[in-house]
Amino acid sequence: MLPRKRNCNLIILTVLCLVRISFQHGSGAPPGACIDQMPRHSGILPQSSVPPYSIITSASQVKQGDSLNVTIGSPFGAPVPIGGFIVQARAIQNPEQIVGKFLTVPDPATTQIINCRGDNDTVTHSTPEDKPPLTFVWQAPKDFLGGVEFKATVAQGYATFWRNVGSPLVEVVTPDTELNPPTTPTTTPRNSPPPPVIMESKPKTTPPPLDLIYQGCADTKLCFGVPQNCIPTGNCKAIVAVFVAGDTYTFEIQGTDNPKYVAAGLSTDNKMGDDSAMECVRNDNGRINLYTSWTYPKVEPYVKRSDSPQEIVQLLESSTIDGKLYCKFRRDVVSVVMGQTFDLAKNTYNLMVLAGSSMKDTERVGFHDLAYEATGEPLALATVGTAAASSKLLLKLHGAFMILAWLGSASLGIIVARYFRKTWVGKTLGGKDMWFAYHRILMVITWLLTVAGFILIVLEVGTIATTGDNPHAITGLITVILCFLQPIGAYFRPHPGTKKRPYFNWGHWFLGNAAHILGIATIFFAVSLQKAELPSWSIFVMAAFVVFHVVMHIVLSLTVCVSEGRISNGRVNAFPMKDMLGPRPAAERGDAPFSGFRKHLLGVYAPIILLFAIAMICLVALAPISDTYSNMMGA
Structure with a gap:
């Protein structure tokens, strides 16, 4: 009986360890985030794109012991909701030094002040629900002089977060220093491009940069978008891109016009049905999830997730900015769906890309009323360039x-x-x-x-x-x-x-x-x-x-x-x-x-x-x- 008891204890201990590892920190940043501001989301890396958030301050100078307002929000286009966050003031000369303390938070029900290296030196979320732009009151230390930068990690969803979101420089000066006259706060983070300037005297000649999904379509990855010829101008209603590095197949899909979902499919022909689909879905709470599904040719249920294994894809990044729904994920090189083997390295497939504005239910996407197209011929996914659509x-x-x-x-x-x-x-x-x-x-x-x-x-x-x-x-x-x-x-x-x-x-x-x-x-x-x-x-x-x-x-x-x-x-x-x-x-x-x-x-x-x-x-x-x-x- 003793060996059996030891085995049971070992199993219980293993389960408890797994539970601890899978904790998602919905009630605030984990203790380890105090140092590097990493949320520890199961090994998920931060986004490499320009963050849709910025930090602005009510002044560029503050006297020792005085306070100022610190606002975190989205200055570009429509406000992007904030899921989780951690904000600290870091010394310019020593970025690991957290200085000052926070006095108030805008909503104690969703935000909180915590202690990392000092009393009340950090603010973070207390619930995972979406939040509007937030303004905190920060007090400068009485024993510090020099430059301060507010640094943050902001999460839009569990798998979508940006690190090193920074504010303009704030200088902490002595009490007898004459402060500079107040100016309009800068709304541009250091690692973001300046906001567009409206020129009335002459039109803007430089086109805006293309979204990241379009970059490399000519020389490093396979891209397919709808409508035709939309990739060079970066205005596709829906686009799928495939990047191959060795035996790693990375997919990107993006849809515009505020879609409920955008999806890509692998098919043996250019007709809908008997295809392996990958769905990037924006849920009602604003969260983004990745699913796989199987499609049926013109018969109910048309598409079904339970017929497709979900572990064959791994979500890397996701976002919804300015009405654009985006997902980046890896897919296993070899997978079996509904008895069919999908070997991405050996076989060729017709790529499909589609987007829709509704869901049939929680388990099925709705009709692809925003975009739908399939390539005209099957392609090796390691092909580089822009794929052509089927003849119309x-x-x-x-x-x-x-x-x-x-x-x-x-x-x-x-x-x-x-x-x-x-x-x-x-x-x-x-x-x-x-x-x-x-x-x-x-x-x-x-x-x-x-x-x-x-x-x-x-x-x-x-x-x-x-x-x-x-x-x-x-x-x-x-x-x-x-x-x-x-x-x-x-x-x-x-x-x-x-x-x-x-x-x-x-x-x-x-x-x-x-x-x-x-x-x-x-x-x-x-x-x-x-x-x-x-x-x-x-x-x-x-x-x-x-x-x-x-x-x-x-x-x-x-x-x-x-x-x-x-x-x-x-x-x-x-x-x-x-x-x-x-x-x-x-x-x-x-x-x-x-x-x-x-x-x-x-x-x-x-x-x-x-x-x-x-x-x-x-x-x-x-x-x-x-x-x-x-x-x-x-x-």
Whole structure:
């Protein structure tokens, strides 16, 4: 029994040691941090980037025994929350010497004064919750003369902290010294670049430095961003970078526009599904965590963390600054996920990068509504340079065909059928009335373009199932179905004069107009699709088209109204819709009044409508317009 008891004691002692080692110091800096200001976060190293924090003082000189205010905060852009911190005053001549003492803290519930090498010589956090900028009152020692610098380590999260955040020099002088006149406190730490200066006389010629993730994309690491050509200018909505040193594979991912998550994926093709994903997630409390997950091809649950081992990645750095979510981490060279072996050294993979603004739940990321793209071909991750995205030819052709169909040919075909039945009377084309021949040609073009566009998008995405909140795919599918049924119904239409003909007329009219309205609405929805990459102002082009189309309908309806009034001796008793009920009386044969005017209106309507269609097609073909314009301006 004695050996067993000794074994139990040994196990208990080991567990207690592990518990002590894993303590995260959420109630303040550990005692060891008094010397080097390192938080002892399980071996995690401080960030190498410019810190988003600075320390400012209320004066550059202070007399012995007097006090001044010391503020720690974020001077650049939106305030960055403070998680944990430790602040001390260090002598310039002897940086290991802590001088002075702190008198007050802004919030005793979240901050505290502690003793490191002297009484009340250090301030730190007492809770890990996010804090706003903090101001402390510090008293200079009565037995010290010389320069003092306030030094701090500030943590944004457990794995994200900056060391050696410094203040401007503060000089401690004798009580009889005449102090310098007060000046505006400097807000720039010594190890940070000066804040941007707004020049009114001439524009700034030096572009701002690129984020760290872009540095080395040309010569030391593999980079892939979305939208295309965004890496040289440093304005990617999402970017992934891979740096290989020996058998160490380091990944960086960053998303803009304040994403909830940004992720990278390793895939054997350029389609979503059966991929190993790595997610950088910003939780509701502002903390940043790294997860791995497995994606499923167009079926629930789409993405699942429990199907992927979490230990294959190790988070190195993370931050969220100015709406940019960033994670840097290592991944094991060889890992097995869902029975598939991912060997980063031997195999090639398509890189995927995506970002989204929401989570489905605590275990699943939401739809990638901010950014999504995949490389066009599998790459060795040790490759250096910028990777190319997969071709968007099918996607652009789909958009061009649908725009030409529903903004162009369908709009013209409907106008001709509704307002030009009493025009070109006696003239035929292919043995049919001129208006009917034009209508049929235009609607056949609409049908062909719509079917071709539908086939192209199915080839592009591989399915007609959709995800996300945008109804573009649903309204588009209904439009295709209605369009496909129209010529089939027209082929079996009853002969004029039969009792069933009015039913066909009303049904054909209703389905055609419903398809046209849905088609236009679908194009509106496409403007906000992330994959389309259309500029936001495309919505105004579409709105202008709708206004012009409606105004022309009103004008043509008025001309028909007046024309019908003249035919019926001043009594307006019918609109063109009366033809729905059967053939018109023989007395009404011949060109109606104002036919010439209507032809002139058609001569104005047709080219303007086509110009709208061409303008939208150009936006689709040249997308993303914003990046193209930025590159032209930069040149």
